Amino acid sequence: MSSATTSARVGPSGRDTTTSATESGGPGPSDRGVRIVTWVAVVVVGLLLAALTAAVGRDDRERDVPLDPTSTSASGSRALVEVLGQQGTTVDVVHDADAVEVGTDATVLVDDSAGVLDRGVARRLARTVGDVVLVTDDPGVLESFGVDARPAGSTSSTRVAATTTCPIPAARAAGSVTVVGATYDTDDADVQRCAPSGSGADTRWGLLSADTEDGRVTVLGTTGVLRNDTVTRAGNAALALGLLGSGDRLVWYVPTPDGTDAAPSLGDLAPPWVPSALAVLGLVAVAAASWRGRRLGPLVVERLPVVVRAAETTEGRARLYARVRDRTHALDTLRLAALRRIGRSLGLPRSAHVDEVVRRAAAVTGRSAAEVGAVLVGGTTGDNRALVEGAAALDELEHAVHRARSGDVGRASRPAPDEPPTRPTGPTGSPAGPTGSPAGPTTATTRTRPGGRS
Template sequence: MTPGVRRTLRRGRTWIVIALALLAGALVLVVVQGAVRAPGSPLAADNPAPGGAQALARVLADRGVEVGQVRSLDGALDAARGGATILLHDDLGVLDRERVRELASVADRIVVARPDFAALEVLAPGVRLAGAAGDAPADAACALPAADRAGALSDGQRLLAIDDDAEASGFAGCFPSGDGFAVVAGTSPDGAEVVLVGATTPFANETIDEAGNAALAIGLLGERDAVAWYLPGPGDADAADAPSLAELTPGWVSPVLVLLVVVTVAAGIWRGRRFGPLVVEDLPVHVPASETGEGRARLYARGSARLRSLDQLRIGSIRRLAAALRLPRSAEVDAVVAAAASTTGRPAASVRALLVDAEPQGDRDLVRLARDLDGLERAVHAAISPDQALEATDPTGRRP
């Protein structure tokens, strides 16, 4: 009945399989995410991955341009006050219009890679997103020196459209493709010189060496002695402007939740009343002692509780020995050991080891100790039983 390793594994094979499946799924997820997600921040100056821009940052540094990477708006404002060119790439879209306007009011020159709606509305009103270019722009067709030196750009460009108001305010496009431009330059309402690059391909490591991408990127960022590489992080987001849970939740959710609560309570009451009122009645219960003993023995065997099983046998033996030796119920174990040893003539150490100290190392030891306990009880009863002849002459059965 004692479960072994094989039996234990067979009993828990379902949970083992589930745990292995979950572990395998987690490993697959980690591998897939590691293979799909590019390491480092996109377009970061210290990121050597294909989506980073470490190559451009090192080329600028070799040309004497001081490249400083900032991850907070305060750092970008300090760099702008020092006259540095601000390279802005808000990949997460965390900057709101107020923060972009604050940056534009301080900076003299801002280069925006893949601008979002907030940047376009604040820095270049009238300029909007116009999709992706079908072919690689092959002609700058503008007066921007950096674009003119680049001559052409690689595939993967995104376009920006200029409406009449933006054109009247001085915004002009470079690298035309259809109705849009890959690069748009002009002056923001706050007076900052703004260059909008629709895509990140002119700056990224994997595409900077294609066509005139490198010439455009170096020309835009190398005009001044310092460049502030500003990649906004979650700390730049305005927590006060974040929508609340109630604002994000559709209007039908709250009524449905209330209805579900009401239906759950009604269903509980309905199902509960079907069983009728509770009845308190004393029911006679008879459990045979043999079934209780067998059930407890199976539990001990299933849990490999050999010592606990032996202790139960010892407790019963000690009680029976104390009663047979006419000892009080409050007698200590040592008194029972001494009386049993004196009665049977056995050494007190061996009797104590049998009743207290010995521990079974396996099922065989448990069976042997149980038999020894039974033998000790038999020996005590045999030693204290009255002589047959004396029993016939002395009706009281007293010992001589």
């Protein structure tokens, strides 16, 4: 066992006479430095190789694929997928036609913007899927889905087309849409069409809807409603949510050239020894970190943050709508929710068409279909008064449907003779005016949380 001793003596003259003795056999400072440098070099090389492998592996995943539901690039559709999830619609992205499992409340988006969908697969999907939103410019795919239409080129114009008179309910509720993407021509009078471009005999359409033997097919050429960079323009977001968010589940089918899986990844193309080499380097890095790394101390108890109420998400979105004065979008959200609740009260499935909900609601309440449609679909909202009136009308119609379904049809259509008519209330419970607008100024209520924050 090696040891080192040091002794110091002070002579009579005051000088320090120090003697030192070190036994040989132990590692010196230079040996320890060499080992440290070696392990540091190994760790650095391993980290560089891991970073290079990860960067190359992301190369294929981060390609700018148009309408990619997982891409955050300008041409991707990640923003729409996030909003659909917030609205309660589960989005399943599949690349295999055999994985397209459709339930009663499911909508299927077939994204054939790359033009690789096989016609046989398209015919099989058309027979098994009821509600389809189709993105394609292939005439064979259109024919396979039973839509009598022809591709008529594409347009890159950023012009906004009004859709308030469109026969397609989702487009009519959106109010407007940017005309960018594929266009179509059709001679079938039964095919509903919207978003025109051109005029006269040269009129082309960016949105078609047709009832086929197997269900309803909506051909979406105005793909700007799906893209991250244009979804917030005009009524694009409302149209996309109306077409794709009507059910509890959306199957986003992106076909591939072989009809099954995507192209091989970098891991599939790498030599067999690469994973083993990376695993060894990883183990070396972990061993070096365990040997030379700093030891952690005891665990520190940390107080958890305050639990946030789920309603704060809804309140935050409402404040955003108010800040940007997007009254139409706010009222459209209320209309969609009212449509679902009224349809549920009438015993209709989630996949029921808006027109069917309007007809049934009009029948049970004794109102005209035009009056009920104006409340549930309506148009743009110009000011705060129109927003409050629209919300009050939705609330009154929903209560009328509930009263009619419970058997009290007389009270659903008129108040009792000895009672004054019930007037709608504003957001804070104050009486509203004759048309549903607040009778006076309203006062916001502030809730104070523990800690003094409101």
